[in-house]
Amino acid sequence: METMVASASIPFPREPANYDEASMHHTLLFSDSLKDLKNLRKQLYSAAEYFEYSYTNDDQKQIVVDTLKDYAIKALVNTVDHLGSVTYKVTDLLDEKVDEVSGTELRVSCIEQRLRSCQEYIDSEGLSQQSLVIDTPKYHKRYVLPGNYILVFSICIKCLLKTFLLFYFFRLSVSGLSFSSIFSDVSCSVGETMQGANVTKSKYQGCSQDNRDDWHEFKNGSVLVMLSLYLFWCDFSFCEHILVVYHKCTKMMDVIMKLFELQLQKRHQLQSEKGALHHLLRVLPSNQERFCSLIPCPKRNKHPEPQKSASMRLPAERDNRKEPDQFPSKSKRLLKALLSRRKSKKDDMLYTYLDEY
Amino acid sequence: MARAGGITEAVNVGIAVQADWDNREFISQISHNVRSLFDFLVKFEATTKSKLASLNEKLDTLERRLELIEVQVGTATANPSLFMP
Numbered sequence: 209m210e211t212m213v214a215s216a217s218i219p220f221p222r223e224p225a226n227y228d229e230a231s232m233h234h235t236l237l238f239s240d241s242l243k244d245l246k247n248l249r250k251q252l253y254s255a256a257e258y259f260e261y262s263y264t265n266d267d268q269k270q271i272v273v274d275t276l277k278d279y280a281i282k283a284l285v286n287t288v289d290h291l292g293s294v295t296y297k298v299t300d301l302l303d304e305k306v307d308e309v310s311g312t313e314l315r316v317s318c319i320e321q322r323l324r325s326c327q328e329y330i331d332s333e334g335l336s337q338q339s340l341v342i343d344t345p346k347y348h349k350r351y352v353l354p355g356n357y358i359l360v361f362s363i364c365i366k367c368l369l370k371t372f373l374l375f376y377f378f379r380l381s382v383s384g385l386s387f388s389s390i391f392s393d394v395s396c397s398v399g400e401t402m403q404g405a406n407v408t409k410s411k412y413q414g415c416s417q418d419n420r421d422d423w424h425e426f427k428n429g430s431v432l433v434m435l436s437l438y439l440f441w442c443d444f445s446f447c448e449h450i451l452v453v454y455h456k457c458t459k460m461m462d463v464i465m466k467l468f469e470l471q472l473q474k475r476h477q478l479q480s481e482k483g484a485l486h487h488l489l490r491v492l493p494s495n496q497e498r499f500c501s502l503i504p505c506p507k508r509n510k511h512p513e514p515q516k517s518a519s520m521r522l523p524a525e526r527d528n529r530k531e532p533d534q535f536p537s538k539s540k541r542l543l544k545a546l547l548s549r550r551k552s553k554k555d556d557m558l559y560t561y562l563d564e565y
Numbered sequence: 566m567a568r569a570g571g572i573t574e575a576v577n578v579g580i581a582v583q584a585d586w587d588n589r590e591f592i593s594q595i596s597h598n599v600r601s602l603f604d605f606l607v608k609f610e611a612t613t614k615s616k617l618a619s620l621n622e623k624l625d626t627l628e629r630r631l632e633l634i635e636v637q638v639g640t641a642t643a644n645p646s647l648f649m650p
Contacts, residue, residue, distance in 0.1 A: 295609050302616045309623045314629050
């Protein structure tokens with residue numbers, strides 16, 4: 209009973225001078241409250257033993273019971289006060305520590321922000337120093353393309369040209385066709401892509417036109433086909449480079465034009481030889497039919513067949529195509545024999561030569 | 566006399582029963598208050614534990630951030646050429 213009264217009589221604390229003294233004062237009060245709570249258990253147990261002894265030994269039991277009731281009420285109220293005080297102090301201390309941690313987090317965030325700004329400043333300074341040191345080359349806009357499209361495109365154009373040339377020269381060498389028919393085929397194939405079936409038909413019929421016109425059509429058509437392939441293959445945003453590419457293609461086509469002119473000269477030589485041969489055949493009317501059977505070109509002109517591409521021909525047709533290949537050499541030998549012939553005496557030589565066929 | 570004694574005895578029994586009921590009521594009230602006090606202590610324990618856990622987490626995070634800042638500051642002070650103009 210005395211201890212409970214003594215615990216309630218706490219002296220009034222004086223004002224703390226600074227933060228450390230105040231914190232020490234709060235800590236002392238908190239520790240005193242915890243000690244009182246610990247002692248409260250012992251006091252209650254001792255009070256319970258005292259009242260039990262008094263109730264059994266004392267005659268005035270009602271007074272003992274009333275005293276016990278009063279003591280229990282006061283002990284409960286005192287316990288609630290102590291617990292309230294302790295819990296309040298604990299909560300206050302925790303809130304204070306949480307506030308301190310929040311303040312510390314804020315300060316750390318400020319330090320991190322300062323460090324980040326210092327790092328950005330150092331990076332920007334280093335970048336500016338390096339950018340002043342490096343002298344970057346400047347190119348004109350039209351020579352700058354994303355990726356190596358010009359390089360890839362030039363390779364593609366070269367491959368296409370090689371394919372064109374190889375295909376048609378192979379066809380020329382194998383089939384022995386004249387250049388006019390070959391390039392009329394080429395111009396017809398270009399005309400199919402450019403102008404449609406009607407124009408194609410007219411091109412087939414126009415195989416006897418001037419070869420230079422056919423060549424120019426072939427050249428322009430091939431350039432346009434390559435340009436359309438390029439536009440299909442590349443992005444349309446590179447249309448500003450079409451002019452450069454067109455000039456490159458025209459230069460390549462000029463080279464092909466020179467080759468074509470060389471082959472054209474050979475063709476004229478061949479035609480002049482054929483003209484001489486026909487002149488000789490008129491001189492010999494009795495043998496005209498036999499000579500005409502030996503000359504393949506007029507027959508082919510009489511019965512024109514639609515030209516097939518090399519890939520569409522059958523092997524048997526290719527073999528048949530090889531037969532006229534022997535005629536130019538044979539016609540040369542025949543021409544020599546005729547030129548060396550003497551009209552009056554050596555007709556027998558010509559007939560013996562013709563019997564070989 | 567016997568009748569009066571019987572009445573007095575009955576009154577005493579009634580007073581004893583009333584006192585017994587009063588004592589029981591007092592004990593139940595005390596028990597209820599102690600139980601409320603116990604509930605308060607349980608809640609206080611849970612609240613304090615959660616607050617302490619959050620505080621511990623904040624302190625851990627703060628400790629890691631401080632270590633990172635210490636490393637960064639140490640690196641910066643180890644290379645003073647970075648701060649040269």
